[in-house]
Amino acid sequence: MPLLVVGSIALDCVETPTDRRDDVLGGSAVFFSYAASFFSPVKLIGAVGEDWPAEHTKLLEGKGIDTAGLEVIPGGRTFRWRGRYLPNMNDRETLEVHLNVLETFRPKLNGNHRDCRFLFLGNASPTVQMEVLEQAKGATLTVADTMDLWINIQRDELEALLKRIDGLVLNDSEAKLLAEDENLVRAGRKVLAMGPKFVVIKKGEHGAMFFSADETYVMPAYPTPQVLDPTGAGDSFAGGMMGHLASLGRSDPQALKEALAYGVVTASFTVEDFSLDRLEGINRADLDGRLAEYRKMLSF
Amino acid sequence: MPLLVVGSIALDCVETPTDRRDDVLGGSAVFFSYAASFFSPVKLIGAVGEDWPAEHTKLLEGKGIDTAGLEVIPGGRTFRWRGRYLPNMNDRETLEVHLNVLETFRPKLNGNHRDCRFLFLGNASPTVQMEVLEQAKGATLTVADTMDLWINIQRDELEALLKRIDGLVLNDSEAKLLAEDENLVRAGRKVLAMGPKFVVIKKGEHGAMFFSADETYVMPAYPTPQVLDPTGAGDSFAGGMMGHLASLGRSDPQALKEALAYGVVTASFTVEDFSLDRLEGINRADLDGRLAEYRKMLSF
Numbered sequence: 001m002p003l004l005v006v007g008s009i010a011l012d013c014v015e016t017p018t019d020r021r022d023d024v025l026g027g028s029a030v031f032f033s034y035a036a037s038f039f040s041p042v043k044l045i046g047a048v049g050e051d052w053p054a055e056h057t058k059l060l061e062g063k064g065i066d067t068a069g070l071e072v073i074p075g076g077r078t079f080r081w082r083g084r085y086l087p088n089m090n091d092r093e094t095l096e097v098h099l100n101v102l103e104t105f106r107p108k109l110n111g112n113h114r115d116c117r118f119l120f121l122g123n124a125s126p127t128v129q130m131e132v133l134e135q136a137k138g139a140t141l142t143v144a145d146t147m148d149l150w151i152n153i154q155r156d157e158l159e160a161l162l163k164r165i166d167g168l169v170l171n172d173s174e175a176k177l178l179a180e181d182e183n184l185v186r187a188g189r190k191v192l193a194m195g196p197k198f199v200v201i202k203k204g205e206h207g208a209m210f211f212s213a214d215e216t217y218v219m220p221a222y223p224t225p226q227v228l229d230p231t232g233a234g235d236s237f238a239g240g241m242m243g244h245l246a247s248l249g250r251s252d253p254q255a256l257k258e259a260l261a262y263g264v265v266t267a268s269f270t271v272e273d274f275s276l277d278r279l280e281g282i283n284r285a286d287l288d289g290r291l292a293e294y295r296k297m298l299s300f
Numbered sequence: 301m302p303l304l305v306v307g308s309i310a311l312d313c314v315e316t317p318t319d320r321r322d323d324v325l326g327g328s329a330v331f332f333s334y335a336a337s338f339f340s341p342v343k344l345i346g347a348v349g350e351d352w353p354a355e356h357t358k359l360l361e362g363k364g365i366d367t368a369g370l371e372v373i374p375g376g377r378t379f380r381w382r383g384r385y386l387p388n389m390n391d392r393e394t395l396e397v398h399l400n401v402l403e404t405f406r407p408k409l410n411g412n413h414r415d416c417r418f419l420f421l422g423n424a425s426p427t428v429q430m431e432v433l434e435q436a437k438g439a440t441l442t443v444a445d446t447m448d449l450w451i452n453i454q455r456d457e458l459e460a461l462l463k464r465i466d467g468l469v470l471n472d473s474e475a476k477l478l479a480e481d482e483n484l485v486r487a488g489r490k491v492l493a494m495g496p497k498f499v500v501i502k503k504g505e506h507g508a509m510f511f512s513a514d515e516t517y518v519m520p521a522y523p524t525p526q527v528l529d530p531t532g533a534g535d536s537f538a539g540g541m542m543g544h545l546a547s548l549g550r551s552d553p554q555a556l557k558e559a560l561a562y563g564v565v566t567a568s569f570t571v572e573d574f575s576l577d578r579l580e581g582i583n584r585a586d587l588d589g590r591l592a593e594y595r596k597m598l599s600f
């Protein structure tokens with residue numbers, strides 16, 4: 001089943017305690033769609049500026065990603081983010097953000113996009129996410145990401161969106177902020193009560209938690225000894241998860257749990273190098289191999 | 301199989317963002333032995349002062365714990381700890397520590413103690429831990445805990461101990477400190493290379509990691525919505541783990557993994573109330589019930 005993602009496309013500058021990269025390919029829609037493409041056909045919607053290197057589009061197309069919705073804004077510059085990771089490689093500080101073309105971008109869906117049954121709304125203002133949702137007439141499974149900024153400045157719009165989507169994916173500090181509760185289990189259940197059918201809380205190096213009316217569970221991160229750059233881990237997680245669901249064409253509890261496991265495993269590769277470098281070197285068999293190892297790890 | 305534990309016995313003052321308790325029963329050997337007593341006969345060695353309430357000894361004996369090694373030091377005062385949990389209920393600050401009788405206590409094992417095949421060396425100076433180890437002639441599985449203090453001031457003694465024990469249990473920040481590595485997977489493997497056959501890193505609300513020559517795995521914490529007081533969670537974890545191993549009489553990889561799961565589940569009850577209050581209200585069937593739920597949670 002084709003999977004539609006709308007989100008940011010970025011050129012990132014990443015500093016870690018031991019290394020750095022400038023102007024590398026990044027953004028939520030990029031990590032998501034590349035990760036999801038191991039599992040399912042993906043259509044991407046996003047905007048870039050005239051500074052966008054054409055080889056990045058080719059890289060995505062090489063994975064079969066449909067880039068018809070990739071808009072190059074005349075005279076515009078691509079969204080840029082600069083961040084620095086702390087020595088624990090889990091926490092980071094944002095040093096610079098330049099929205100550039102994202103300041104005014106309003107996604108427009110074409111007929112192929114509207115037919116997609118699986119939709120992921122990457123982190124964007126809830127107003128923009130709602131506009132996309134209203135155009136995505138064919139979507140039967142809709143999942144969104146969000147961030148602290150929108151919780152702080154567009155809470156009403158976000159709460160309206162939560163009543164309309166099937167799933168929400170957000171990180172632990174965002175869940176605590178949205179639920180106004182420091183206990184993650186209670187926070188997850190409070191966010192669930194705001195409307196979505198399921199909530200996934202991403203905990204970085206500590207894995208992810210899942211909440212639905214019938215289930216609460218935790219999946220640890222896959223323990224990798226090599227963490228070079230955590231950027232994009234959360235979006236790769238969501239990409240692996242949604243990609244697997246789209247490949248199955250369903251989202252029952254069993255499918256969701258396996259999808260979360262694929263998300264964990266996909267993200268574990270992403271962090272092993274900068275940008276998409278590690279994902280570019282693996283194939284579906286590598287993901288399945290690590291999934292089998294992960295499954296064994298959790299059996300006792 | 302009887303299980304021997306040597307460790308601290310304390311009167312704790314605990315402050316959380318919403319509640320507090322003064323002079324409640326605590327200490328590593330207390331949490332450990334109470335938790336382990338659900339699984340196996342336990343013998344406890346430790347020292348208290350004349351201020352020690354006799355009802356605490358009765359509580360332990362009521363669980364079948366052998367308190368022949370509980371020494372009341374004439375004129376002494378019991379070890380006291382006062383701590384405050386931060387709003388996240390995972391991090392804490394120590395406000396006061398009074399070693400009191402622990403300043404000079406040197407554990408002496410009797411014949412029954414020396415016959416125990418399973419030995420847990422609760423957090424104490426590596427010098428004292430080594431003295432116990434040398435007396436415990438019958439021990440075939442020896443596991444120790446430690447803390448940042450000893451890593452900082454008695455590293456040589458600790459490294460000597462690590463060459464002599466089967467397992468080390470320590471928390472994440474201590475593992476990073478001991479290994480001088482911020483990546484927990486690498487840190488665990490480095491600690492393993494210092495001598496023990498296995499290393500367990502406790503991650504508080506994020507569960508635990510296991511390392512041996514053949515295996516690396518993570519087990520998440522059981523997601524409880526009620527965390528009233530995390531004090532003793534790590535010692536209860538170790539108690540559940542060692543108690544299960546002693547009940548089986550073996551420590552092969554499969555037994556160890558199941559033991560870690562029992563540790564996770566036992567600790568998840570401990571944090572649901574202050575001191576031993578929650579553990580006092582449960583029985584073995586409650587532990588087994590939650591273990592079954594936890595096992596299901598991790599299957600996909």
